[in-house]
Amino acid sequence: xxxxxxxxxxxxxxxxxxxxxxxxxxxxxxxxxxxxxxxxxxxxxxxxxxxxxxxxxxxxxxxxxxxxxxxxxxxxxxxxxxxxxxxxxxxxxxxxxxxxxxxxxxxxxxxxxxxxxxxxxxxxxxxxxxxxxxxxxxxxxxxxxxxxxxxxxxxxxxxxxxxxxxxxxxxxxxxxxxxxxxxxxxxxxxxxxxxxxxxxxxxxxxxxxxxxxxxxxxxxxxxxxxxxxxxxxxxxxxxxxxxxxxxxxxxxxxxxxxxxxxxxxxxxxxxxxxxxxxxxxxxxxxxxxxxxxxxxxxxxxxxxxxxxxxxxxxxxxxxxxxxxxxxxxxxxxxxxxxxxxxxxxxxxxxxxxxxxxxxxxxxxxxxxxxxxxxxxxxxxxxxxxxxxxxxxxxxxxxxxxxxxxxxxxxxxxxxxxxxxxxxxxxxxxxxxxxxxxxxxxxxxxxxxxxxxxxxxxxxxxxxxxxxxxxxxxxxxxxxxxxxxxxxxxxxxxxxxxxxxxxxxxx
Numbered sequence: 001x002x003x004x005x006x007x008x009x010x011x012x013x014x015x016x017x018x019x020x021x022x023x024x025x026x027x028x029x030x031x032x033x034x035x036x037x038x039x040x041x042x043x044x045x046x047x048x049x050x051x052x053x054x055x056x057x058x059x060x061x062x063x064x065x066x067x068x069x070x071x072x073x074x075x076x077x078x079x080x081x082x083x084x085x086x087x088x089x090x091x092x093x094x095x096x097x098x099x100x101x102x103x104x105x106x107x108x109x110x111x112x113x114x115x116x117x118x119x120x121x122x123x124x125x126x127x128x129x130x131x132x133x134x135x136x137x138x139x140x141x142x143x144x145x146x147x148x149x150x151x152x153x154x155x156x157x158x159x160x161x162x163x164x165x166x167x168x169x170x171x172x173x174x175x176x177x178x179x180x181x182x183x184x185x186x187x188x189x190x191x192x193x194x195x196x197x198x199x200x201x202x203x204x205x206x207x208x209x210x211x212x213x214x215x216x217x218x219x220x221x222x223x224x225x226x227x228x229x230x231x232x233x234x235x236x237x238x239x240x241x242x243x244x245x246x247x248x249x250x251x252x253x254x255x256x257x258x259x260x261x262x263x264x265x266x267x268x269x270x271x272x273x274x275x276x277x278x279x280x281x282x283x284x285x286x287x288x289x290x291x292x293x294x295x296x297x298x299x300x301x302x303x304x305x306x307x308x309x310x311x312x313x314x315x316x317x318x319x320x321x322x323x324x325x326x327x328x329x330x331x332x333x334x335x336x337x338x339x340x341x342x343x344x345x346x347x348x349x350x351x352x353x354x355x356x357x358x359x360x361x362x363x364x365x366x367x368x369x370x371x372x373x374x375x376x377x378x379x380x381x382x383x384x385x386x387x388x389x390x391x392x393x394x395x396x397x398x399x400x401x402x403x404x405x406x407x408x409x410x411x412x413x414x415x416x417x418x419x420x421x422x423x424x425x426x427x428x429x430x431x432x433x434x435x436x437x438x439x440x441x442x443x444x445x446x447x448x449x450x451x452x453x454x455x456x457x458x459x460x461x462x463x464x465x466x467x468x469x470x471x472x473x474x475x476x477x478x479x480x481x482x483x484x485x486x487x488x489x490x491x492x493x494x495x496x497x498x499x500x501x502x503x504x505x506x
Contacts, residue, residue, distance in 0.1 A: 069095045069343040072333055074320045074359065075501070077105030080349030081303040082139045088312040089142050095341060096307065097333065099319035102297070103304040105349070105500055109297025113487055114433040117386045118296040118440060119500075122422040123155070123401055125280070128287030131205045133279070136299065143306025147298060149290035150427045157399040158259060159476060161407050162252065167399065172285035183253045192247035193257070200235050200275055201282035203228035232275065240277035241270030255409045262412055263403055263420060266379045266444065291400070291427045319501075323348075323360045330360075353378070353503035381493035381505035383416070385441040385466050388487035393478050394437055400426040404476055416443050419469060421477075436486070443469055447493035447504040462490045 071087050073080045076098035084094045102108055106120040126136035127149045140146055155168040166182060169175045176194065180187045206228050210217055222229045244257045254269070261272035264280045292298050304314055318339075323346055324332040332342035348355040356362065356369055365373070402421040411417030422440040425432045432438050445465075453461060466488070474481040493505030 069093045069341065071095075071345045071347055072097065072341055072343040073347045073349060074323075074333065074355075075099075075105060075349030076103035076300065076304060076314060077349045078107045078300060078303070080105075080347065081300060081307065083347050083349070084312055084314075085139065085143050085303055085307050085310065088307055088310040094307065094312040095343070096304075096312065096314040097318040097320050097335075097341070098314060098316050099501055100499065101316050102300075103314065103316075104297050104300030106502075107296055107300055109295050112386075112489065113388065115386075115388045115436070115438055115487060116295050116297070116431045117438060117489070118422070118424060120296070122291060122296060122424045122440065123152075123289055124149075124291055124296065124299075125283055125287065125289065127290035127292070131287060132208055133205055133283055134287055140299070140302055140306070143303065143310055145302040145306050147302060148293040150293060152289040152291055152400055152427060154399045154401070155284040155289050156263065156401040156403050158256070159402060159404045159406070160256065160259060161405060161409055164252065164256070166256065168284065170285065170288050175285070179256075183250055186248055186250050186253050189248035189250075189253070193244050194281070196243055196247075196274075197278040197281045199231065200278035201286065203231040204275070204279060205286070235274045235278075238274045239270055240272045240274045241268065243274050244269055252409075255412075258409075258412060259403060259405065259418075262418065266413075268413060289401075291424060293428055293430075295424070295428070295431055320359060323355075325360075333359075350501060351503045351506065352376075353506075354501065357503070378504070378506045380415070380444040381447055381496055381502075382442045382491075383445040383465060383469070383493075384491040384496075385439070385469060386487075386489040386491075387439040387441070387470075387485055388432060389437050389439055389481065390484040390486065391435050391437050393480050393484035394423070394426075398423060398426060400424065402477065404472065406472065406476060413444070415445050415449065416465065416469070419443050419472065421473065439473075441469060441473070445493055447497065450492045450494050458492075458494075462492060466490045 070092035071084070071094050073084045073094065073096045076084075076096050080096060081103060084096050088094045096103075100108070104119065108119045110117050110119065124136065126134050126138075127147075128134040129137060137146075151170065153170050155170065158164070158166040158168070160166070164182065167175070167178060169178065176190065179190055183190065203225075206225055207221055218229065240257065240261050241254075244254060248254055248257070258268040260281060261267065261269040261277050264277060265272045269277070307314060318335055320333045321336050322334040323330050324334055324340065324342075330346040332340055333346060334340050348359065350359060352369070352372060356365060400423050402419075402423075404419040404421065405412055405417065408417075420442040423437055424440070425437040450458065450461070467482075470482055470485075478484075496502055496505035
């Protein structure tokens, strides 16, 4: 899945499986702001909403005279790191608190027996050197860093019902030609839909993109680019499914558009905002998908190093358990060992549900948070399988990314229905021992499937479900896959909740 998080001045893939996420620019004053990935209901653009202040009784306390920071950031996911670095380069005194031992969260990494695995997505947007949407490049440049990347010639190879096979080539004309060859009777509809995507993308790419929901910022942009802002305002309440149906009639092609959107937002086209879909469906051709040499985890490491170089601080094994309030405003945080840190602003890179349900216990939610909870629903979690395999099991022309839905379009959004597969060693062979590849497999799963099990039953179920997924890949793509496995790590929603501190592993 494609996960991207916009924070302050930048956008970044989180992992997350995956969607563009907007966040408000950090402003001065006290308060709690959140930055995380959200699954959307129809009509609403994916937006991380800033909360200027908390309301109600939280962890109230009397002021304490201690060293203060300008901002404390809870969590060193990409959203948190970009917020922190953008503040640090402007001279703010910033402290990042991370519960784990390395930065990155869903965009982190782990190592096993010579393999370097990406925790989350290997599909990286924002690494190009042109336009205004190369926001990983911009975020790294802000702290004086740049990463070497490898262009991916194919964003994703779809393997779909009725043996429909579509490669999304880096070159737009190649992709459109292949799609039209599969649906020659829908040539005009295909061109019409994707041309609308480009209209939106070009409007976005012309702006210094910071927020689509900050009124003062948008007001200023309107006078600079009135036509582009009006274009975005027109499409803001519309979803990709409605636009597709204006141009396309073939049910299978509409289902393909659903699959295109599903890997962006984990929902179908009718539930994916048109602006979000357009950003991804066009940027993969404009800026392209580029994989960082050494793995996705290098991005977070570079940002964390840049933060320190710019005078910021980051503490690991620092699990925030409470946000401290004074007169209804956030003034600091508390750790399990009793340590307290204080700041003018607190920025939470935890999920909305973790922020307002665990870190901050309030009797009356802020009105903005009530609106959020009414409009948004949580994305599903995932079963993830990280494997090291013998290279001989992969055909020589294997693409890096695959999306598999074998026989029934109705299973697209069902738990374990579709499979997303990344093979980053196709692009960077240094991630695995010589003669081997990495397979990283995702499929949607809910935490309710994994609760209430004994340890023995839990481990047995992990093995059963993982083997079913592996068998499907073996039958569809890689005969002999099971016998080629030399290393396998299976993660469930409970794993993601534990290590990534995400509510129900979402």
